[in-house]
Amino acid sequence: MDGQISPHSDVIEALRAELGDRLSTGASIRDLHGRDEAYSTPHLPDAVAFPETTEEVSRIMALCHAHRCPVVPFGIGSSLEGHVIPLQGGISIDTSRMNRVLAVHEADLDAVVQPGVTRKQLNEELRATGLMFTVDPGANASLGGMAATRASGTNAVRYGTMRENVLALEVVLADGRVIRTGTRARKSAAGYDLTHLFLGSEGTLGIITALTVRLFGQPERISAATCAFPDVPAAVDTVILAIQSGLPMARIELLDEVQMRGMALYNPDLDMPEAPHLFLEFHGTEAGVAEQVAQFREIAEEHGASEFRWATKTEDRTRLWEARHNAYYAAQALRQGAKGVVTDSCVPISALAEAIARTKSAIAEAGLIAPLVGHVGDGNFHLSILVDPEAADEVAAAKALASRVSHIALELGGTVTGEHGVGTGKMGYMRDEHGDALDVMADIKRALDPLNLMNPGKIVEV
Missing domain, CATH: 3.30.70.2740 (Alpha-Beta Plaits)
Structure with missing residues (x-):
């Protein structure tokens, strides 16, 4: 460790014997795993492990548990609230090499994947099946990380978030035990709902090593559009009325005039006015999409919408949504x-x-x-x-x-x-939002991780 003696040197040596060159103490690797995508104060792990199987994750956790060493799971580092930052050092467990699609069950509309599989990778492998995975947070995030943060995204208004789209999990607990939650059945009344307990737990209760996720059929017709508004309230009122009218929008995104100024700097080819915009997408049959478009346009024009632009070709829609997904970088251009x-x-x-x-x-x-x-x-x-x-x-x-x-x-x-x-970033508001329920969360944390080794300092203080 660059000439310094780690307080966790014993477990590092044990892990090196287990993983060989897939255990790194190099400065650049540790630095990469000590920060996330947004502004957060970095903290370095003592070492980074790169497991390839559930069994390896189990052995890593058993060793860390025996040596009282903190562990922080790491997907691709695209989180925005400091989730992956190892506040107490220890071992960062990078799941990027656990990136296999284990099974696709076309008839049942589900797939089983390792946590390092990214959403784009899964959809690429599904292309020939006519199916798609719909949760799209923007970044090409790993599905394990998306489950751990209960991710959402641009498609959530129609297809739901990770909460609705994960059926079952395989999880390694703090002491190395491997458990499986849920089944491939679409519903169950058998016991506590542990799947949803781990969804959104941000690595504080265990490490997700496999997921069963829902799939959807690719729609017959997809049409995307943008439109400008005189002000933000007009755009927001359009959204509210469209939702309350029951329009089955696939995506409906707001970008205010400040964001659009950044978009113009970052994506000059977009050539859009610096006014509040909605970015939209409609899915369905040819006739159904045409009806959705007509209904939405009528609502939007009542609120002063203009500059309607439509994209039906795949390459045009891709360019439009890539611009939206790069909004964070476009903002920085300001x-x-x-x-x-x-x-x-x-x-x-x-x-x-x-x-x-x-x-x-x-x-x-x-x-x-x-x-x-x-x-x-x-x-x-x-x-x-x-x-x-x-x-x-x-x-x-x-x-x-x-x-x-x-x-x-x-x-x-x-x-x-x-x-x-x-x-x-949001720990300080947990009591305000949850009240005494936060104490119950802390009780669950103590029950599953009594030594407070799993991503300590996140969600609850124990």
Whole structure:
């Protein structure tokens, strides 16, 4: 370890004997596993393990348990709230080599995968079957990481989040035991629902080593579109009315005028006005999509929509959604050298207009640049608050703004995170959101991980 003696040197040597060159203490590898995609204070692990099987993960966990060594699971590092940062050092377990699609059951519309399989990889392997995996958080995240953070995304308004799309799990517990939760059946009344306990647990209860996920048939017709609005309230009111009217939107995304300015800088070929936009997608039959499009356009035009642009060719839709998925980088184009302090919240759809209006007012009062984007079809929106990471006053102001956004969501009956998860960034609001239920979460943590070795310092303090 670069000339320094690790407090976990004994377990590192034991793991090296187990894994050989798939146990790394190199500075660059440790640095990569000590940070995530957004602005968070880095902490380095003492070593990084690269297992390839469930059995290896089990042996790693048994060794770490015996040596009282903390463990942090790592997918591809695309999280945004510090989930993968090893606050107490220890071993980072990188699951990227556990990347096999184990089975595809076409007739049952499900697949069994290892945790390192990414959503794009799975969909590539499904292409010939006419099926698709629908949860799309933007980043080409690993499915294990998406399950651990209970990820959502642009398709959630129609197809649901990871909560609805994971049927069963294989999990290695803190002491090395391997358990399997759930079955491939679509419903069960047998016992506690452990599958959903581990979904969203962020590696604090165990390490996911296999997932059974739901699949959907690829639609006959897909049509994507964008349209501009005179202001954000008009766009939000359009979303609310479309949802309340029962339109089966596949995707409905809001980008405010600040975000669109960044999009113009980052993607000049898009050639869109710097006004609030909705990015849309419709799935179904030829006739069904045509009907959806007509109904949505009527609603949108009542709220002043203009600049309608349609994309039906695959390459045009791909270009459009890649631009949306790169919104974080487009936001950074608004201020060279800045980092994004990111936050998200989610409210009931009826409270969305008020939540966004109050958030925009809070941004103006703070005097910060904070582009807003959102999967607004399910009441979820995000800010990327741009700061100089070396300027302590800016970072403090950004965190104060993020705190205000969280409290707005709670005041309106929502949650402090609809998608990003808790990590380190949202722990301070867990008591406000959950009350005494947070103590029950801590009890569960103690029961499954009494030594507090699994991703310590996340979700609950024990």
